[in-house]
Amino acid sequence: MSQIQNPSENSPHILVLGMGGTIAGLASNPVDQPLQYAAGQVEIDSLLSHIESAIPGDLCLNSRQVANINSCNMTEPLLTLLGHAVRDALENTMVRGVVVTHGTDTIEETGLFLQLICGSLAQNLGKRVVLTGAMLPANAPNADGPSNLLDAIQWAASPLDNCPGGIYAVMGGRVCMAMDLAKRHTTALNALMQASPSSPVRLINPSWLSGVKAVEALWTEDLPIPSANEWPWVEILTSHAGARSETIDLWLKSKAQGLVLGGTGMGSLHEQWLEPLVQAAKQGIAVVRAARPGSGQVMPDVPEKDFEGCLAAGKLCAPKARIALQLALNAEKQAKSVGKALTWQDFFARIAVLPEIR
Numbered sequence: 515m516s517q518i519q520n521p522s523e524n525s526p527h528i529l530v531l532g533m534g535g536t537i538a539g540l541a542s543n544p545v546d547q548p549l550q551y552a553a554g555q556v557e558i559d560s561l562l563s564h565i566e567s568a569i570p571g572d573l574c575l576n577s578r579q580v581a582n583i584n585s586c587n588m589t590e591p592l593l594t595l596l597g598h599a600v601r602d603a604l605e606n607t608m609v610r611g612v613v614v615t616h617g618t619d620t621i622e623e624t625g626l627f628l629q630l631i632c633g634s635l636a637q638n639l640g641k642r643v644v645l646t647g648a649m650l651p652a653n654a655p656n657a658d659g660p661s662n663l664l665d666a667i668q669w670a671a672s673p674l675d676n677c678p679g680g681i682y683a684v685m686g687g688r689v690c691m692a693m694d695l696a697k698r699h700t701t702a703l704n705a706l707m708q709a710s711p712s713s714p715v716r717l718i719n720p721s722w723l724s725g726v727k728a729v730e731a732l733w734t735e736d737l738p739i740p741s742a743n744e745w746p747w748v749e750i751l752t753s754h755a756g757a758r759s760e761t762i763d764l765w766l767k768s769k770a771q772g773l774v775l776g777g778t779g780m781g782s783l784h785e786q787w788l789e790p791l792v793q794a795a796k797q798g799i800a801v802v803r804a805a806r807p808g809s810g811q812v813m814p815d816v817p818e819k820d821f822e823g824c825l826a827a828g829k830l831c832a833p834k835a836r837i838a839l840q841l842a843l844n845a846e847k848q849a850k851s852v853g854k855a856l857t858w859q860d861f862f863a864r865i866a867v868l869p870e871i872r
């Protein structure tokens with residue numbers, strides 16, 4: 515039997531951090547209405563006890579409930595807490611790898627966050643951090659959570675010979691880099707991997723692996739974790755037919771430090787928005803142009819020249835671009851405090867050009 519109950523923290527183990535989500539959800543009528551449920555109900559120890567018999571006997575697990583929420587309610591202080599929990603675990607010599615169970619609704623934001631704050635640390639220490647979740651609640655007849663959790667634990671524990679340390683995600687029998695997660699379906703069991711490059715968990719193909727290595731070669735330094743109450747205020751606004759200049763005018767009067775724009779097509783913005791957005795950039799509000807379609811890239815000066823102070827989001831969708839901009843603004847602040855003349859644009863540009871893995 516593997517050791518799940520009262521394991522020794524002083525022997526090598528995989529640490530499983532519970533954040534909640536559907537994987538920990540319960541439906542009141544699981545047979546007839548499995549999609550009508552409350553997320554974040556079951557404790558992480560209980561989820562682990564259901565797969566205990568399938569865990570290899572020599573594998574020791576330890577667990578910690580960081581939160582138990584529906585991830586649509588994710589907060590910035592919780593990201594700070596999770597970021598420190600993962601970093602501390604990576605630095606702990608007794609932790610071989612880390613698994614994070616998480617709701618799928620915002621798992622792509624958390625995946626990018628973890629890549630940016632500890633991707634390099636994980637890579638240098640040769641440890642894997644593996645995010646996982648589920649599309650069906652824990653008590654649904656064909657719940658996908660147990661097999662996803664088991665796969666994630668095995669991926670966190672498996673030798674590095676075929677794939678390096680880093681921040682990964684495992685769902686539906688497939689693995690991808692966590693920053694490439696993309697939820698593009700409301701209910702499908704493979705909702706997170708649909709628009710994402712991925713590879714079967716037990717069959718890592720060499721072209722995917724060279725993509726992972728390309729990311730790691732570029733990503734040599736982690737960004738600081740914002741303190742719980744110091745996350746920059748960044749909002750997402752979506753351009754659409756009938757967009758009004760007043761929408762942007764309202765934000766000019768706010769204390770928002772950044773705006774991420776979900777542009778149409780290749781990231782075009784309604785002409786009604788242009789004048790107030792130029793004003794926003796002049797006022798010192800960081801402006802990033804992402805796109806609505808959900809896959810593909812937003813390139814600088816395409817389809818039209820970017821106004822001064824506006825950066826293209828590259829392959830980041832708007833919610834990921836928002837996390838990246840928040841961390842870039844925070845990194846700029848910290849750099850200034852130690853006399854370094856680095857700007858949010860310097861940090862953001864590095865994130866937006868990370869290669870897409872296919």
Ligand code: SIN
Nearest residue numbers: 535536585617618619
């Ligand atoms: C959540 O994100 O917490 C609920 C939805 C899910 O996990 O699939």
